[in-house]
Amino acid sequence: MAPTQSPSITSSPPPLHTFHVHRRAIPYRLFAMIYLFAIIILFYQHLHKLINLVMMNSSTSTSTSSNSIFLHLSMILADVVLAFMWTATQACRMRPIQRRTFPDNLAKMLEKSGEYPGLDVFICTADPYKEPPMSVVNTALSVMAYEYPTDKISVYVSDDGGSKLTFFAFMEAAKFARYWLPFCREKRLVERSPEAYFSSNHGCSYKDEEMKTLYEIMKGRVENVVERGELNNEYLTTSQLHERDTLSKWKSGFTRQDHPTIIEVLLDSSEDKDITGHKMPNLVYVSREKSRTSHHNFKAGALNVLTRVSATMTNAPVILTLDCDMYSNDPITPLRALCFLWEPLKGLELAYVQFPQHFCGINENDIYANEIKRLFRVNPMGMDGLQGTTYVGTGCFFRRRALFGSPSTSPRLVVERRELDPEHVVGKDVKSEIVLSKAHLVASCNYEDGTNWGSKIGFRYGSLVEDYYTGYKLQCEGWKSVFCDPERPAFLGDIPINLHDVLSQNKRWAIGLLEVAFSKYCPLTYGIKSMGLLMGLAYTHYAFWPFWSIPITIYAFLPPLAFINGVSTLPKVTDPLFCLYVFFFVGAYAQDLIDFLLTNGTIMRWWSEQRMWLIRGLTSYLFGYIDFFLQKLGISALGFNVTNKVIDDEQSKRYEQGAFEFGVTSPFFVVLTMAAIVNLIAFVVGVIRVVFFPEKFGEVFVQMLISGFVMVNCWPIYEGIALRVDKGRMPTKTTTMAILLVGILYCATSITLKS
Numbered sequence: 227m228a229p230t231q232s233p234s235i236t237s238s239p240p241p242l243h244t245f246h247v248h249r250r251a252i253p254y255r256l257f258a259m260i261y262l263f264a265i266i267i268l269f270y271q272h273l274h275k276l277i278n279l280v281m282m283n284s285s286t287s288t289s290t291s292s293n294s295i296f297l298h299l300s301m302i303l304a305d306v307v308l309a310f311m312w313t314a315t316q317a318c319r320m321r322p323i324q325r326r327t328f329p330d331n332l333a334k335m336l337e338k339s340g341e342y343p344g345l346d347v348f349i350c351t352a353d354p355y356k357e358p359p360m361s362v363v364n365t366a367l368s369v370m371a372y373e374y375p376t377d378k379i380s381v382y383v384s385d386d387g388g389s390k391l392t393f394f395a396f397m398e399a400a401k402f403a404r405y406w407l408p409f410c411r412e413k414r415l416v417e418r419s420p421e422a423y424f425s426s427n428h429g430c431s432y433k434d435e436e437m438k439t440l441y442e443i444m445k446g447r448v449e450n451v452v453e454r455g456e457l458n459n460e461y462l463t464t465s466q467l468h469e470r471d472t473l474s475k476w477k478s479g480f481t482r483q484d485h486p487t488i489i490e491v492l493l494d495s496s497e498d499k500d501i502t503g504h505k506m507p508n509l510v511y512v513s514r515e516k517s518r519t520s521h522h523n524f525k526a527g528a529l530n531v532l533t534r535v536s537a538t539m540t541n542a543p544v545i546l547t548l549d550c551d552m553y554s555n556d557p558i559t560p561l562r563a564l565c566f567l568w569e570p571l572k573g574l575e576l577a578y579v580q581f582p583q584h585f586c587g588i589n590e591n592d593i594y595a596n597e598i599k600r601l602f603r604v605n606p607m608g609m610d611g612l613q614g615t616t617y618v619g620t621g622c623f624f625r626r627r628a629l630f631g632s633p634s635t636s637p638r639l640v641v642e643r644r645e646l647d648p649e650h651v652v653g654k655d656v657k658s659e660i661v662l663s664k665a666h667l668v669a670s671c672n673y674e675d676g677t678n679w680g681s682k683i684g685f686r687y688g689s690l691v692e693d694y695y696t697g698y699k700l701q702c703e704g705w706k707s708v709f710c711d712p713e714r715p716a717f718l719g720d721i722p723i724n725l726h727d728v729l730s731q732n733k734r735w736a737i738g739l740l741e742v743a744f745s746k747y748c749p750l751t752y753g754i755k756s757m758g759l760l761m762g763l764a765y766t767h768y769a770f771w772p773f774w775s776i777p778i779t780i781y782a783f784l785p786p787l788a789f790i791n792g793v794s795t796l797p798k799v800t801d802p803l804f805c806l807y808v809f810f811f812v813g814a815y816a817q818d819l820i821d822f823l824l825t826n827g828t829i830m831r832w833w834s835e836q837r838m839w840l841i842r843g844l845t846s847y848l849f850g851y852i853d854f855f856l857q858k859l860g861i862s863a864l865g866f867n868v869t870n871k872v873i874d875d876e877q878s879k880r881y882e883q884g885a886f887e888f889g890v891t892s893p894f895f896v897v898l899t900m901a902a903i904v905n906l907i908a909f910v911v912g913v914i915r916v917v918f919f920p921e922k923f924g925e926v927f928v929q930m931l932i933s934g935f936v937m938v939n940c941w942p943i944y945e946g947i948a949l950r951v952d953k954g955r956m957p958t959k960t961t962t963m964a965i966l967l968v969g970i971l972y973c974a975t976s977i978t979l980k981s
């Protein structure tokens with residue numbers, strides 16, 4: 227964007243944004259130094275003990291001592307990973323900052339010059355049955371109603387589900403928008419998603435009621451069609467000639483995996499007006515061509531198609547990417563983003579402004595840690611204080627130019643077609659034949675063959691977390707980014723409310739992150755080389771996220787199993803090492819709690835968060851590993867399993883009450899149940915030993931402490947196994963299987979340890 231300087235301003239212009247470094251930065255740095263020192267002592271001790279064991283082994287050469295070497299090595303491995311992850315996380319704690327924006331100042335400036343830049347909004351959806359079209363429509367309406375010149379906004383909807391039902395929903399939305407947009411403007415609404423507005427305490431004027439009726443009619447029609455899975459002629463009017471023509475493309479042989487490109491301009495800002503005569507934004511439905519023989523690269527592929535299609539139609543300098551499950555909660559958000567993107571700061575090579583993911587519908591204690599506060603709020607502040615935060619896939623405003631090669635390459639990376647260049651000015655109407663034919667061409671499924679799309683241009687391919695990966699690659703190229711977290715959440719999203727869905731989503735993320743960690747672009751090497759130590763470490767901490775499963779799994783199973791067999795792997799209470807462990811545990815947990823409370827958290831939600839961290843370690847990350855390596859060995863292929871956004875009423879009630887949802891048989895739950903059982907047994911064995919040999923208390927105590935902690939965390943699992951009768955309880959099959967496997971594990975350890 228071209229810098230502008232208003233000639234009338236002689237003194238320095240009012241600020242568009244400011245920031246301050248959090249006061250916690252200094253104590254955090256000091257604490258990091260102390261902690262690091264303690265880690266060094268720990269490893270010195272570990273090494274010392276290991277050498278002793280090896281020496282003993284070579285003198286006695288019994289298998290018992292090689293077993294204890296193995297046990298000790300496993301514990302060292304767990305501690306190495308913990309120390310590594312702790313170190314990487316520190317990057318996010320060195321300089322956390324908080325920003326403020328002044329959208330009013332920008333609005334005044336832009337109004338004077340009239341130079342509002344164009345804004346292309348990309349909304350992705352992929353499955354009408356998992357992502358209800360009405361929710362996608364609400365997302366679109368909420369951004370079409372932005373407090374921004376309507377003719378500068380273009381909303382592009384990518385439908386990877388290739389569904390007539392979603393298409394129909396948008397035909398309806400285009401009609402409804404003509405009423406909705408002026409309504410929002412006149413009433414100066416802040417809630418511009420109709421569903422959110424009508425389900426909260428809206429006004430009860432005549433106009434409100436009228437609008438609500440209109441909305442309910444539209445919703446009824448769309449939901450009816452979705453429920454029946456068919457679109458009858460009675461739902462179409464004779465005036466919708468063009469749309470009828472487009473609908474005829476859904477003929478036999480048209481499947482989600484195999485179909486031609488469908489692009490339909492549902493609203494054209496140059497001719498469509500709302501009921502008060504105001505211009506409407508552009509609204510374009512895009513379903514890219516699909517064929518079973520080509521790879522579509524999931525969401526990244528969809529976003530790249532939208533990048534190109536929008537380039538041929540509007541080519542706005544600013545792009546907002548949104549998931550279909552996340553609506554705008556504040557109409558001035560584009561102005562906030564522009565406070566950064568517009569400002570002509572020299573040397574600030576700003577690629578994107580990321581707003582955090584906030585969610586609605588979270589239950590009181592957030593039992594599944596859906597807030598994901600560390601990922602979406604805490605760490606981004608830290609990275610923002612360095613060179614910028616990660617891209618999280620939705621609620622992010624990009625400078626289009628950033629998708630076309632590093633900021634220093636001048637001229638930009640050459641794109642294969644002139645009209646895709648970010649500087650290209652589209653002179654034609656979005657509906658003109660020539661524009662539409664180009665748009666179809668760039669949406670075809672083999673368009674990208676032999677081009678730089680996905681590697682050097684656009685959203686990057688090669689990871690199931692295309693968002694993280696794209697942000698990372700852009701930052702490696704030298705781009706900066708900004709984290710903007712205003713008081714009123716800019717966007718609100720849906721969350722999965724069933725444990726299995728949450729864990730599956732996390733497993734997909736884990737796999738995607740491993741793809742980056744085990745690639746030649748591993749942040750630990752490539753990242754540090756490109757961005758420096760701290761930024762490299764911050765990205766490393768994400769890429770190695772699934773590594774948490776190593777210490778969590780080891781600590782959950784190995785010490786208690788050994789303990790039941792009478793072998794101790796943990797220090798005694800009298801051992802100075804014990805104090806060190808207490809320091810590590812209390813230190814890390816306390817700091818985590820402080821981080822959490824300082825970003826408007828509650829203690830109960832923090833407790834849920836740490837519990838879910840343990841649960842994810844034993845499930846999502848562990849199985850993520852397995853899937854990742856199976857794929858590496860060529861045994862299975864990775865897929866993007868779209869998160870279910872449909873809410874089951876019964877489940878929803880249980881979620882509201884704060885009960886964990888097990889219900890389905892899943893390997894995730896087998897492992898969790900195993901951990902719950904093993905630690906329960908260890909605890910009981912410990913109690914028995916203390917009762918009969920009180921002098922052994924010092925030896926037994928640490929194991930009982932850890933197992934007790936695991937058990938407190940496992941309470942919902944015990945409940946699910948034994949105390950509940952509802953449909954969400956732990957399936958008996960899962961419990962039986964877990965008991966069986968624990969039996970096998972016990973026998974295996976006892977044979978090895980006693981051999």
Ligand SMILES: O=c1ccn([C@@H]2O[C@H](COP(=O)(O)OP(=O)(O)O[C@H]3O[C@H](CO)[C@@H](O)[C@H](O)[C@H]3O)[C@@H](O)[C@H]2O)c(=O)[nH]1
Pocket residue numbers: 350351352353357384386523524525528548549550551618619620690691692693731734735738866867868869870
């Ligand atoms: O082939 C695909 C698969 C998914 N999507 C869309 O991608 C978005 C995210 O999918 P979702 O199932 O909601 O995944 P989440 O795990 O909830 O999403 C998080 O993680 C994703 C990366 O795994 C990011 O892309 C998202 O922005 C981020 O919110 C949705 O709008 C989908 O419609 C597509 O367009 N095409």
Ligand SMILES: [Mn+2]
Pocket residue numbers: 549551869
């Ligand atoms: Mn989602």
